[in-house]
Amino acid sequence: MTVLRMDNVGVVVDDLDAAVAFFAALGLETEGRARVEGPDVDRLVGLDGVRCDMAVVRTPDGHGRLELMRFVSPSSPAGDPGAAVNVLGIRRIMFAVTDVEGTLARLQELGADAVGDVVPFGGRHVLAYVRGPGGVLVALAQEEG
The missing domain is CATH 3.10.180.10 (2,3-Dihydroxybiphenyl 1,2-Dioxygenase, domain 1)
Incomplete structure (x- = not known):
């Protein structure tokens, strides 16, 4: 079996409206917004009591998507918003x-x-x-x- 495509990249943010505005200024279009929660979401992500507001934004060509997520609960642990580009993980x-x-x-x-x-x-x-x-x-x- 092979990968068919990459559907999106998930980005956890602390201010969903600011993130949507930022990516809109870049030229991405909002595809939709929703709140996800419930037992299926908890089981999927391995957390209890998940309530997550999310927005999907896409590139004008329709091929690239970001799933912007703000966790209402459980709250997101603090990260380093000023982390350098060489820190492990998805950096840019x-x-x-x-x-x-x-x-x-x-x-x-x-x-x-x-x-x-x-x-x-x-x-x-x-x-x-x-x-x-x-x-x-x-x-x-x-x-x-």
Whole structure:
């Protein structure tokens, strides 16, 4: 058996509305919002008393999706929202954009912070890293030429 596709990447956030607004400013579209809870959810994720508000956002081409989740209960343990890009685990999500500088400016208006500089990379791309709500790291990639 082989993998058919990757359906989504789950991102736990502390402010669902801010995360949805951040990804909307990036150009993603909200596909839906819901609250999930109950015994089946508890059994699925291995936690008791789960109540989770979630939103699914997708890229304009419809292929990439993020499942943004805010756990009402049990509350999420504190993480390090300023963790460096080399900390173990899923550290960033990369999006192809048409204008790195303009996209970065839009995201900074929502309070996002640039991680480093906007950098030409490999003669083919312009890249930038930005830290959004809850410390989520997003890479922006613009193809040159």
